[in-house]
Amino acid sequence: MNLTIENILLVGSLLLLISILVGKTSYRFGIPTLVLFLFVGMLAGSEGIGRIHFDNPQLAQFIGVVSLNFILFSGGLDTNWLSIKPVLWQGISLSTLGVLLTAVSLGLFVWWLTDFNLYEGLLLGAIVSSTDAAAVFSILRAKSLGLKNQLKPTLELESGSNDPMAYILTIAFLSLVANPGQSLLSIIPLFLQQMLLGALAGFLFGKLTKFIVNKIQLTHEGLYPALVIGLMFITFSATDFVGGNGFLAIYICAVYLANQDFIHKGTIIKMFDSLAWLMQIVLFLTLGLLVFPSQILPVIGVGLVISLFLIFIARPLSVLIALTPFKMKMNRRLYISWVGLRGAVPIVFATYPLLAGIEKANMIFNIVFFISLTSVLVQGTTLNTIARWLQVSAPELTNPLATYETFLSEQAKKIRKEITIPEDGLVAGKKIVDLHFPRAALIAMINRGTEFLTPNGATIIAPKDKLIVLADDQESMNLVYECLKVTPAQKVI
Numbered sequence: 170m171n172l173t174i175e176n177i178l179l180v181g182s183l184l185l186l187i188s189i190l191v192g193k194t195s196y197r198f199g200i201p202t203l204v205l206f207l208f209v210g211m212l213a214g215s216e217g218i219g220r221i222h223f224d225n226p227q228l229a230q231f232i233g234v235v236s237l238n239f240i241l242f243s244g245g246l247d248t249n250w251l252s253i254k255p256v257l258w259q260g261i262s263l264s265t266l267g268v269l270l271t272a273v274s275l276g277l278f279v280w281w282l283t284d285f286n287l288y289e290g291l292l293l294g295a296i297v298s299s300t301d302a303a304a305v306f307s308i309l310r311a312k313s314l315g316l317k318n319q320l321k322p323t324l325e326l327e328s329g330s331n332d333p334m335a336y337i338l339t340i341a342f343l344s345l346v347a348n349p350g351q352s353l354l355s356i357i358p359l360f361l362q363q364m365l366l367g368a369l370a371g372f373l374f375g376k377l378t379k380f381i382v383n384k385i386q387l388t389h390e391g392l393y394p395a396l397v398i399g400l401m402f403i404t405f406s407a408t409d410f411v412g413g414n415g416f417l418a419i420y421i422c423a424v425y426l427a428n429q430d431f432i433h434k435g436t437i438i439k440m441f442d443s444l445a446w447l448m449q450i451v452l453f454l455t456l457g458l459l460v461f462p463s464q465i466l467p468v469i470g471v472g473l474v475i476s477l478f479l480i481f482i483a484r485p486l487s488v489l490i491a492l493t494p495f496k497m498k499m500n501r502r503l504y505i506s507w508v509g510l511r512g513a514v515p516i517v518f519a520t521y522p523l524l525a526g527i528e529k530a531n532m533i534f535n536i537v538f539f540i541s542l543t544s545v546l547v548q549g550t551t552l553n554t555i556a557r558w559l560q561v562s563a564p565e566l567t568n569p570l571a572t573y574e575t576f577l578s579e580q581a582k583k584i585r586k587e588i589t590i591p592e593d594g595l596v597a598g599k600k601i602v603d604l605h606f607p608r609a610a611l612i613a614m615i616n617r618g619t620e621f622l623t624p625n626g627a628t629i630i631a632p633k634d635k636l637i638v639l640a641d642d643q644e645s646m647n648l649v650y651e652c653l654k655v656t657p658a659q660k661v662i
Contacts, residue, residue, distance in 0.1 A: 180221065184213055184454055185447075204545050206450050210457015223458040226523040232455045233517030236448035237302075237332070238419055242401050243445035244302055244329045245423025246438050252322040253424075260326030262491045263505070264299075265364075267327070268334040270487035271479070271509075272298035276342075278478050283471060285529065288349065292342040293533050296519050297479065297540050299335035300328045301512030317561050320501060324508050332514055333417035337363045339518045346527050366413025371421025374404040375429075378422060382431045383602050386627070393433045394440040432602050432626035449513070456516045456538075465535050472539035479540060480547065484509040500559040507555050511544035584640045587616075588655060592632045595654035602626035607648040610640035 187209055213219030223229075253260065276294030280287050305328035316324075341356035378400045387393060404422050405415035427438075465472075485506040492502055519537040522530040556562035590597060596604060601612060601624055615622040616635035622628065630636075636653070640646040650657060 180213075180219075184209060185450060189450070204542065204549070206453035207457040207542065210454040211460060211462060212457075213454075214458045214460070214462075216462050221458060223455075226459065226520040229455050229459045230517060230520040230524065233452055233513065233520070236452035237416060237514065237517065238401060238405055239441065239448040240302055240445050240452075241329060241332070241416060241420045242423045243441040244325065245420045246427045246441055248325065248329065248424045248427050249322075250424065250428040252319065253326045256319050256323040256326060259323055259492060259495050259497075260330060262494070263323075263327040263488065264331035265334050267487045267491035268298045268331050269338070270490055271483050272335070272338050272342075274483045274486060275475070275479055278483070279475060282474065288342055288345040289527075289529055289533075292339065292346055292522065293475075293536065294483075295335060295338035295342050296522075296533070296537050297511050297515040298338060299331040299514060300324075300509050301514045301541075302328045302332060305508065305510050316504075316556065317501075320504060320561055324505065327505075328510075329420050330417065333363065333367060333414040333420075335514070335518065336414065336416060339521060343521055343525055343527070346522075347525060362412050363414040364417065366411055367408055367415065367417035368421055370404065370408040370411070370413050371418035372425060374400070374407070374418060375422040375425030378404070378426060379429050379431050382433075383600065383626075390433055390436065390625075394437050397437050397441075430602050430605065430626065432600070434626065452513045452517075456513055459520075460535070460538050464531065465539055468532060468535045468539060472536045473543065475536060476540045476543045479511075480509065480544065500561055504556060504559050504561045507548060508552065509544070510548055511541040513541070515541050584643065584646050586638050586640070586646060586649075588636045588638055588649070588653060590630055590632055590634045590636065590653065591655065594630075594632055596630050596652075597632045599630055600626065601628050601630065604630075604652045606652055607640075607645045609642065609645040610638060610649050613637045613639050 211217055213221050215222040215224070272291065272294040274294070275297065276287075276291035278290075279285050279293050280290035283290070285293065305324060337360050338356070341359055345351050345353065345356075378397065381400065382393060382396060385396070387396070401419055401422070405419050408418035409415040431437075485503065488506040488509075489502055492505070515537050516534075519534040522533050553562070606612070612624050614637040615624050615628065615630075616637070617631060617633075638646070638649055640649060
């Protein structure tokens with residue numbers, strides 16, 4: 170079947186529906202959802218029962234880049250700075266030195282094992298050198314896997330921040346394959362430029378996004394998520410335009426926003442979470458459509474050997490070396506090395522050699538696809554088992570009622586006060602988001618004349634407003650008084 174304007178929406182919506190329904194039952198059989206999305210795409214492809222002909226690496230790469238924007242931005246929005254701060258340098262070491270060591274060790278092995286030359290081997294190693302953010306985020310969170318000693322923040326920080334390094338290495342080694350006369354040292358300036366400009370742009374665009382979202386006054390709440398999407402793409406494209414790494418920029422931008430106060434924050438985070446899942450489905454379906462199973466069969470043997478080397482030697486070796494400066498028990502290091510999931514990102518990066526037209530591009534793509542598939546199948550299905558074997562799993566609440574009661578107890582506020590804003594109050598005319606309320610307090614309701622308002626970050630405080638304020642403790646309530654520029658004597662109990 171050839172996709173046309175008339176049938177693309179029907180086919181696309183059916184594939185999306187099938188993927189969601191299949192994914193709903195996949196964990197009953199211990200199969201990660203992402204693998205099912207790939208299989209649905211393969212079954213619908215030109216060599217499957219759907220007979221949909223799709224052989225457009227350029228379009229697949231575009232869909233992949235757009236999807237990764239949403240996936241990385243959503244992952245960043247879910248990142249709590251307080252949780253990653255203790256493991257920040259461990260994550261940075263894994264996402265830079267760890268990726269480099271994985272790429273080099275695997276590249277040298279491929280060079281020794283196959284007829285690839287050195288640069289072609291290093292290119293393949295670079296493409297599969299990073300753990301996949303989509304796979305790690307979705308599998309760790311879908312399995313609700315409890316881990317000890319801040320392992321989960323370490324793994325999510327690594328997977329969210331190591332794609333830029335893999336991208337830089339992929340582009341650098343691709344350039345060396347196309348131009349063998351170039352020096353290997355020529356990639357160092359590129360690396361420094363991409364990482365430094367990407368990090369700086371991410372931080373600056375994070376501050377700019379917060380400022381715009383808080384200052385602009387939109388008539389409909391639904392426009393704020395659309396505004397953030399636009400700013401996200403501007404962050405990526407502008408960073409790429411000046412020579413920085415766009416993937417790193419949007420991740421840092423999202424992490425910055427996650428730990429700031431801005432209007433409609435909850436709505437925006439939920440929307441990006443939904444869009445990230447949609448983008449994961451679309452991405453894996455697209456890559457499933459792009460692959461031709463008949464071309465994978467001839468590389469299964471060499472692909473399996475390379476995949477096993479990556480899982481059991483290259484990845485563990487790179488993790489052990491990257492974490493050498495840090496105090497960490499061996500069982501934790503081994504578990505981090507096991508959660509080296511490869512997924513959609515390597516397959517997206519494998520489209521770059523296809524578009525560059527290098528000699529072994531098709532073979533590289535098919536080997537990478539097989540490596541990603543086996544990685545998610547072997548490692549993704551055994552995360553719980555390995556966690557128990559290595560004794561790094563933490564006890565979880567399995568009773569939904571207990572979980573709900575725990576949530577209520579955590580959210581319960583011990584102190585309730587009604588505070589009246591004076592007619593000449595200093596905060597009159599300000600938005601709630603600009604008051605910088607303590608995190609342990611909130612404004613539950615505003616009584617304005619005969620009206621009762623449910624406030625959000627964009628609500629503007631008016632003179633004579635009566636605020637119903639809830640707080641965890643007296644210290645937080647004292648901070649509330651400071652934020653509102655009132656004294657306890659001005660409150661009404």
